[in-house]
Amino acid sequence: MLKLTRRTFLKASAGTTAAAVAAPSMLRAMEADLGGRDIDPVSLIERKSIPTNCHVCNIQDGALAFVENGRVVKLEGNPEHVSTRGRLCAKGNAGMWYSYDPDRILYPLKRVGKRGEGKWKRISWDEAYNEIAARLDDVLTNGHPNEIMLKWGRNRTGGVLERFMHTLGSATILNHTSVCESSKKIGMEPTWGPDIEMPDFANTKYVLNFGSNVLEAAYFHNPFSQRVTEGRVDSNMKIVTFDVRLSNTAGFSDEWIPVYPGTDGAVALALGHVILRENLQDSDFIENWTNVSVQELKDHYKQFTPEWAAKLSGVPVETIERIAREFATTKPATTYTYRGPAKHMYGSYNEKACMMLPIMTGNIEKRGGYCLPRGMGYDQPQPQPPKPATPSYLAHPDEYPLAGHKVSHLVPFWITEGKQKIKVYFSYQDNPVYTNPGADAVWGELFRNEELIPFYVCLSPFMGEEAQLADIILPDVPYLERWEPESMPSSLWPWLAIRQPVIKPLGEGKETRVYLQELIHKLDPDGSRGMKKFWGFKSAEDYLRKQFENIPGLKEAGGLDFLKKHGVWPIYGKLNPRTGKISDKSGREIAAEYGLYRKELSAADMAGAMVDGKGAIHKNGKVIGVQRKGRNYVGFPTHDRLINVRVDQWAEYGFNPMPTFKRMPWHENMKDDEMILTTFKLNVHKQSRTAAVKWLAEISHANPAWLGTETAAKLGIKTGDLIRIESGVGHIVTKALVTEGIHPKVIAVSTAHGHWGYGRLAQLKLKEAAGQYGAADDPDLKNVWWDDKGVHPNHIIPAVADPIGGSQGWYDTVVKVSKAQPGDKYGDMVADWNKHVQWYKEGMRYTYVGDMHRKMHPEMASWAGPDSVKHKATGGH
Amino acid sequence: MSDLFTIPLEIVRQEAVAPAACTAEEYAARAHYYRLLAGAFIEEPGRDYLAALRTPESLEALAELGVTFDNDFIDPTPDELQETLACEYTVLFASSGGFPPVESVRLKGGFQQDPCFAAREFYAKEGFSVGAGRFQVFDDQLGVELQFIAALMDRIVIAMQRGDNQEQRRLEKSVKRFWAQHLGRWVRGYAALVERAASHSFYRETAMLLDAFAAFELELLGLDVTDEDQGRMELPPLAGADEPMRCGA
Numbered sequence A: 001m002l003k004l005t006r007r008t009f010l011k012a013s014a015g016t017t018a019a020a021v022a023a024p025s026m027l028r029a030m031e032a033d034l035g036g037r038d039i040d041p042v043s044l045i046e047r048k049s050i051p052t053n054c055h056v057c058n059i060q061d062g063a064l065a066f067v068e069n070g071r072v073v074k075l076e077g078n079p080e081h082v083s084t085r086g087r088l089c090a091k092g093n094a095g096m097w098y099s100y101d102p103d104r105i106l107y108p109l110k111r112v113g114k115r116g117e118g119k120w121k122r123i124s125w126d127e128a129y130n131e132i133a134a135r136l137d138d139v140l141t142n143g144h145p146n147e148i149m150l151k152w153g154r155n156r157t158g159g160v161l162e163r164f165m166h167t168l169g170s171a172t173i174l175n176h177t178s179v180c181e182s183s184k185k186i187g188m189e190p191t192w193g194p195d196i197e198m199p200d201f202a203n204t205k206y207v208l209n210f211g212s213n214v215l216e217a218a219y220f221h222n223p224f225s226q227r228v229t230e231g232r233v234d235s236n237m238k239i240v241t242f243d244v245r246l247s248n249t250a251g252f253s254d255e256w257i258p259v260y261p262g263t264d265g266a267v268a269l270a271l272g273h274v275i276l277r278e279n280l281q282d283s284d285f286i287e288n289w290t291n292v293s294v295q296e297l298k299d300h301y302k303q304f305t306p307e308w309a310a311k312l313s314g315v316p317v318e319t320i321e322r323i324a325r326e327f328a329t330t331k332p333a334t335t336y337t338y339r340g341p342a343k344h345m346y347g348s349y350n351e352k353a354c355m356m357l358p359i360m361t362g363n364i365e366k367r368g369g370y371c372l373p374r375g376m377g378y379d380q381p382q383p384q385p386p387k388p389a390t391p392s393y394l395a396h397p398d399e400y401p402l403a404g405h406k407v408s409h410l411v412p413f414w415i416t417e418g419k420q421k422i423k424v425y426f427s428y429q430d431n432p433v434y435t436n437p438g439a440d441a442v443w444g445e446l447f448r449n450e451e452l453i454p455f456y457v458c459l460s461p462f463m464g465e466e467a468q469l470a471d472i473i474l475p476d477v478p479y480l481e482r483w484e485p486e487s488m489p490s491s492l493w494p495w496l497a498i499r500q501p502v503i504k505p506l507g508e509g510k511e512t513r514v515y516l517q518e519l520i521h522k523l524d525p526d527g528s529r530g531m532k533k534f535w536g537f538k539s540a541e542d543y544l545r546k547q548f549e550n551i552p553g554l555k556e557a558g559g560l561d562f563l564k565k566h567g568v569w570p571i572y573g574k575l576n577p578r579t580g581k582i583s584d585k586s587g588r589e590i591a592a593e594y595g596l597y598r599k600e601l602s603a604a605d606m607a608g609a610m611v612d613g614k615g616a617i618h619k620n621g622k623v624i625g626v627q628r629k630g631r632n633y634v635g636f637p638t639h640d641r642l643i644n645v646r647v648d649q650w651a652e653y654g655f656n657p658m659p660t661f662k663r664m665p666w667h668e669n670m671k672d673d674e675m676i677l678t679t680f681k682l683n684v685h686k687q688s689r690t691a692a693v694k695w696l697a698e699i700s701h702a703n704p705a706w707l708g709t710e711t712a713a714k715l716g717i718k719t720g721d722l723i724r725i726e727s728g729v730g731h732i733v734t735k736a737l738v739t740e741g742i743h744p745k746v747i748a749v750s751t752a753h754g755h756w757g758y759g760r761l762a763q764l765k766l767k768e769a770a771g772q773y774g775a776a777d778d779p780d781l782k783n784v785w786w787d788d789k790g791v792h793p794n795h796i797i798p799a800v801a802d803p804i805g806g807s808q809g810w811y812d813t814v815v816k817v818s819k820a821q822p823g824d825k826y827g828d829m830v831a832d833w834n835k836h837v838q839w840y841k842e843g844m845r846y847t848y849v850g851d852m853h854r855k856m857h858p859e860m861a862s863w864a865g866p867d868s869v870k871h872k873a874t875g876g877h
Numbered sequence B: 001m002s003d004l005f006t007i008p009l010e011i012v013r014q015e016a017v018a019p020a021a022c023t024a025e026e027y028a029a030r031a032h033y034y035r036l037l038a039g040a041f042i043e044e045p046g047r048d049y050l051a052a053l054r055t056p057e058s059l060e061a062l063a064e065l066g067v068t069f070d071n072d073f074i075d076p077t078p079d080e081l082q083e084t085l086a087c088e089y090t091v092l093f094a095s096s097g098g099f100p101p102v103e104s105v106r107l108k109g110g111f112q113q114d115p116c117f118a119a120r121e122f123y124a125k126e127g128f129s130v131g132a133g134r135f136q137v138f139d140d141q142l143g144v145e146l147q148f149i150a151a152l153m154d155r156i157v158i159a160m161q162r163g164d165n166q167e168q169r170r171l172e173k174s175v176k177r178f179w180a181q182h183l184g185r186w187v188r189g190y191a192a193l194v195e196r197a198a199s200h201s202f203y204r205e206t207a208m209l210l211d212a213f214a215a216f217e218l219e220l221l222g223l224d225v226t227d228e229d230q231g232r233m234e235l236p237p238l239a240g241a242d243e244p245m246r247c248g249a
C-alpha cells in the first residue's frame, strides 16, 4: 500500500516539479483576469458589467461599471477601449461615490432666504419649470435674448447646452476654458490647426516635457501615463521635465530642471537657437511644410541666445546647449506641454515657442514624434436652431479678438461695468466661486448681487460654493446616470463612445437633455414660438440614437446598439494580457498610422483644382492641399495647409507673429522677499468636485504650501509652521511644507481642498457635527481620521488674462511669504473685490487696445494701431 | 401614500397598548401611530394633515402623551405653517448638509445602498412596492418603512377578523423581523438627532414621539436591537451651518 511520509513526500515533490508545471490547469485565479469581469467575493455571483465612459475628469476614459443588486459596486477600465486599455486612474475607480453621496441634491430646490443663507424649499419639477419659464418669457418678451446667460464648467452633453441657448436665441454662452488651457490652444491652433498635440510617448526616444504633470493630471492623464511608462520600458526613452516643482512626472524623469515661473518659452526659444545655430534642424521639413524658410528662422532665432534665456530662467547655459543637441540628434523625439508654459499673461507665445522644437527638427507626424490629434465626430439631430443673430460681448469681448476660447474668468468685471446686462444666469457643472481666480471675492461677490444677477439657476447634482448662492437648483445627475456621446483624441487611434446610465437617476434627478427639453416645452407648449420643433426627442436615448445613426462604419455595426453593448467603437483589437496593449488577430500590437499631412489627395479631390507657384492647391476658393515634388498632399488643417510659424493674424493686432517671449513687468523687479505663487493638481483630485469623494478624500485632504529649503531657512519657517501668503488682493493663512523639490522663488499650493460650500467630507462637517450624519456601518466615513481640510489659494490670485489667448495667468501672482502674524488663524482667506478690480484693470492694459501693448512689443513699431483692425470673429469652440 | 393625510386622530388619544398579545383594536391603533409618524417624515406635511393635528382634541391628546408644540406650530395661518414646515423639511431632510431620513444614508453613508434593496425585497415578499407621493422616495425612507409596518398591521387585523391564526402569526413575525433588520437599527438614534437639530417645534416634538414610540414598540415586540445610528451622540446645534462664507469686502 502506498504510504507517504514527510520525507518521501518532499523528495517526490521535488522530483516531479516539472511534470506538475506541465500538467494542464483548468483552474484560473479570477483576480488575475485583465478585466471585463467581476465576481462578488462572498456570493461568487458574477456582477453585471455595463460599459460607459468615465467622467470624473475630462480625459473621458472608457469604463465598465459592475452592478450588483442594483448598486454600482466597482468601476474599472473598458478593455475594449483603445486608449484606456482596461485601466482607470484612482479618481475613475472612485466614481460611483458621486451617485451615492449623502449630500447629493435629489429634488429641485428653491431659495427661500437671502442668497447664500442656506434656506431652501423643495419644489416639484413643474413648479421649477414655471418659475424659470416665467423669467425666460419676460426676457424674451421685454428684453433681449442675450440677457440670458449660460456658463458651463464641464460640458460633455454633445451639443445640448448650445441647442438650448440657440433655441432661446442667446449668444451669451460662456465656458471655463480660460481658467483651463485656452492659451495652449491659441498657441497651437493658428500654427498647425488642432488645439492639442498627440505625442507618441510609447515609441519615442526623447521627451522634452514643459510644465506638464502628465503622470498625475493634464490631458490625457490615464492613456498618456500608460504610454509614458511604455516609452521608458520598451523604448528606453529619455524624459527631461522643466517645471517649477518636482511633480511626480518630474520625479519620474531622467532630469528635472527647475525653471523660473513662466520662462519655459524663453528656454524653448534658446533651445531652438542652438539647434538652428548648429544646423541641427530638419531643413527639408521647414522649407516644405511651414510658411517660413530656414534662413528666416535662423535670422529670427539669433536673438534668443542661451545666455539670454539662462538669465531669465535660471537654467544654466551649458544645460540649454546640451539639451538642445540631445533633442535634435535623438530621433524620434517629441515635446509635451501643459499648463506650465500656457497659464501666463503671454502663455500663447510660450506654447508656440515650445511647439517650434518638434517642428524645426521635423518630428511632426512620425512614429515616436509629435503627432496631430486623432478624433471622430458625431452628428447633431435635425432640425437644429439657428445660431443667434446678435453677438454677445461677454462671449467675444472686443479687447480679446484672438481669444477664440473666450475669456470667461473676466466676466464678473464686465457685468459689473455694465458691458452686458444679464437677467437670467444658468450655470452648468461650473463652480467659479471656487475654481476661478478671485474665487469668492470675485464670483461670490457677483452672485450675491441681485441687481447684477437677478435670477440664478444652477444645474448641478451637488451643492457647492456656487450652488449655495443660486435661486433655483435643478438636480442634474452624476455621470453614471446619464446618456452622452463621447470622443476624445486620447491616443493614436480615434474612437467614438457613449456614456450610458448604469443605474436609474436617484430621487428626482434628471438628465440635462431631458429637463431642458421639458423646460422648452413649458415655454413653447404649442410650438407657436418656433422652439419646440428643435426638441422632439422621445427620450435621452432617442436623442443619442440620432447622434449616432449615420456614422459610416458604426451605422453598419449597429449604431447606438453597438455602443450600448461595447461602450466604444471601433474595437481595434483585443487587450493582450501579456503586454497590456491592444493586439490584432495575429497577436501583434496594432499599428498606428502616421504622416497624416502626407495623405495624398484623390483624383476626385483634384478635379477642378488649381496649383499656384508655391504649390498651394486651390479649389472652390479654398486651399485644399499642398503639392510637393509632383505629389498632391492634404497638408495641415490650416488656412494654407502649412504649419504657420508666422501667424499673420497676430500681427494685425500688433502681436509678434513669430515665436517670441514676453516677460511680465511685475516679474522684472521682484524684491528679495517676493515670490511667485503657483498651484497644481494631485493625482487623486480634479479641480472642485473630488474633495468629498470617499477614498480620494482619505488619500489627500490637505494642501500645505510647498516652500524651498533655502527660502524657508531665510524666512525662519519649518514644515508645519503657520504661514501667511499675501498677494496684491489679499492673504491666506496655511501651513508650510519645506522641500527641496521646488524652485527657491516659488511657493506652490495644490487646489481641490479648502472647500466651504461643497460636501460634508470636503468641509469636514462630518467631524464638526460629531457623527450627526450617521453612517454607522460605513467604514470609510466612520474612520475619518483627519481634521485638516486644507486652504484654498484662489481667493488671492488676481484675474488677469493673456492678451492673445485669453488664459488666466494662474502662475503670475507675486506674493510675500512670512510666518503667520498675531491673530492669523489656519484657514484664513481674506480677499478684496476692489483690489481684484484694480488688478483686472491692470491686466486689461496689456490687451491690444491697452496702453502697455506697444511698450511690450517694441518690435512691432510699424503696427498701425488698434484702429487699423476691426474685431473679427475667430476660431475656437 | 394618500392615507397619510386622513388620520383619524381620535386614535392618538387612546392609551398606549399593553405589551402583551394585542387585540385587533390595538393593532389598528398602532397602525395609526405609524401613519401619524410617517406623515411627519415622508414628505413636507400636507394641509389636511396639519389641520387635523391642530384641532384642540388632537393637541390635547398629544399633550397627554407629553407632546407639546410651541406657538410656532399653533399660531401661524395654515398657509404660513405649511410653508414654514416645507422649508424646515427641506433644510433638515432634503438638501445638502442635512440628514435625510433614509436608512442607507444613516447606516451606510450613502443613498441607495444595501438597506434600500433589502427593504424593497422585504416589501415585495409581502406584495408591496413603493410608489411616489409628491416626490420620489427611497424604499428605505423612514416614512415608507413606517407605512409598511402600518400596512402589515392592517393585514394582521384582517387576519384576526378572519380567524386566520397562521397568517396572523406569519405577519407578526414579519413585523418583528422588519424591526430587527431595519427600523430597530436606526430609528431611535435618528429621532434623537432630529429632536436636537430641529428648530421648529413640530419636528422636535414628532421626533420625540417617534423615539418614545420606537422604544415602546421594541418592548412590545420583545426585541433587543442595538440602535446603530450615531445620532444619539452629543453634537452641537446646527446654528451657523447656514451662514454664508464671506471673503474679503
Ligand code: SF4
Pocket: A054, A055, A056, A057, A058, A059, A060, A061, A087, A088, A089, A090, A091, A092, A093, A221, A222
Ligand atoms: S483620467 Fe481618471 S478620472 Fe479622468 S477620465 Fe480617466 S479614469 Fe476617469
